[in-house]
Amino acid sequence: MSINIMGASGRGETEQWDVAPLPQVMIEPLVRTALLEDLGRAGDLTTNAIVPANHRGRTALVARQPGVVAGMDVARLAFQLVDPEIRVDIRKPDGSRIRPGDVIAMVEGNSRAMLMAERTALNFLCHMSGIASSTAAVVDAIGDARARVVCTRKTMPGLRIVQKYAVRVGGGSNHRFGLDDAVLIKDNHVAIAGGVAQAVRRARAGVGHLVKIELEVDTLEQLDEALELKVDAILLDNMSVEAMAEAVRRVDGRAVTEASGRITPQTAPAVAKTGVDLISIGWLTHSVGVLDIGLDHAPS
Structure with a gap:
């Protein structure tokens, strides 16, 4: 679906809706279950074989489409459940209107942990942002x-x-x-x-x-x-x-x-x-x- 980020309501790309975040106690079971499903019985075979155990890295969550961000707390939790020392610097909080190329967050820490959590974090973030973006399209209409x-x-x-x-x-x-x-x-x-x-x-x-x-x-x-x-x-x-x-x-x-x-x-x-x-x-x-x-x- 094509999202109009400057719809009939005239809202700008930086406007955010004032929505109370979900308490961690509510979302942690969902994220933990998703991580365990992905890691299975042996963990990330690819990453463990290729990336040194002590390697530290820096990655960026980047928008490929225009829309509305939702699920940043869920994505952050996915990274930090794998490694509590991973730092997630959120640049576009939930409710932010984004354009392609916008950096939504910077993620820094142990590279193995980041790659292990990547798909789970993105699954939640992309799905929830898709819902928020589609909702915004109707609200704007x-x-x-x-x-x-x-x-x-x-x-x-x-x-x-x-x-x-x-x-x-x-x-x-x-x-x-x-x-x-x-x-x-x-x-x-x-x-x-x-x-x-x-x-x-x-x-x-x-x-x-x-x-x-x-x-x-x-x-x-x-x-x-x-x-x-x-x-x-x-x-x-x-x-x-x-x-x-x-x-x-x-x-x-x-x-x-x-x-x-x-x-x-x-x-x-x-x-x-x-x-x-x-x-x-x-x-x-x-x-x-x-x-x-x-x-x-x-x-x-």
């Missing part, structure tokens, strides 16, 4: 519209916390983190319950008073029923832009409105103009491309 761009639960197993963090870094927001966050009544729930009213009634009886209830609707007729039931949020699933606009008019602020269904940076502006509160996009996490970043040897 809708400009000053009131809608917020949100991700879904369509995440890669085990990576949800870092993927949803990357969405926030790109200027988006998060939908549910899991099934225990809120109630989202979908078509299968309605079918098993025997109707929308029955499903909503059972949900209200089965959860606490602080839990929000969202109902998925496909038609304006279902929307009218949802409004009578006074749910907290309504998911407008795969509706046309015209139907969405009518739905927002009928809701008239009585519930949060969420648009969903194969929304792209090209179609998002029209969706945002309907006045919906949220635009949810699954591909931001389930099938987004990476942002190309490399680790280059930097002679002293």
